[in-house]
Amino acid sequence: MFVSRYLCIINYVLKTTKNQRMKKTAVIYWPKKGNVENTAKKISALFDSGSIDVFTISEVKVEKLTEYDLLIFGGSTIGADNWEDTHTSKWYSFFESMKNLDLSGKTAAIYGLGDQILYPEHFVDGMAVIRDEFSGTGLRFVGAWPVEDYEHTDSKSIEGDYFIGLALDYDHQSELSEKRITKWVELLKSEF
Ligand SMILES: Cc1cc2nc3c(=O)[nH]c(=O)nc-3n(C[C@H](O)[C@H](O)[C@H](O)COP(=O)(O)O)c2cc1C
16 A cells, blocks of 8 residues: 555656656757847747757757757748759758658747838748748647738738748837747747
């Protein structure tokens, strides 16, 4: 009787410890030194230190991605040509290197920087490129963001009434960005 009770308690403690293992998040972004990088830092500050790592796509080894539970990808849209040029785009070498990677069971989210006034028909198109490139990896995407309060006319990153990730415009809605980032991270934590 005493032994079985003792075993029950040990079992409970082990299970609880396992469930409470700190979930790990990685922010992976490109390019450096601009709005995308600033946003990566802001997102990171909203997680417990020790539970999040931040990498550029040129410094992270793709195998490393398998160590995380939540992967947040960040990029800006700099014209369709840049996305399609497989020789110069760092993103494409990154996508190429992670072919055949199995990320099933993991969660992912995207944030995208853009300019809705100068590029109203291609606002944050880049988010869709990232999502599509990851389509064979088994990742589950969360963090869809409502299209209201933007002035774009079209985007490849819209599905229904939502962007597939967080759309940010530091060129014209800088004052809204901070709040959007905070709210979006709360959303990620609730969906994760
Ligand atoms: C040459 C060029 C092309 C751009 N093309 C687009 C575009 O097609 N769609 C869009 O939403 N934003 C576009 N932008 C705006 C950038 O995505 C935006 O300024 C972003 O904040 C830049 O982020 P970064 O500072 O991290 O590079 C373009 C900017 C430049 C300079």
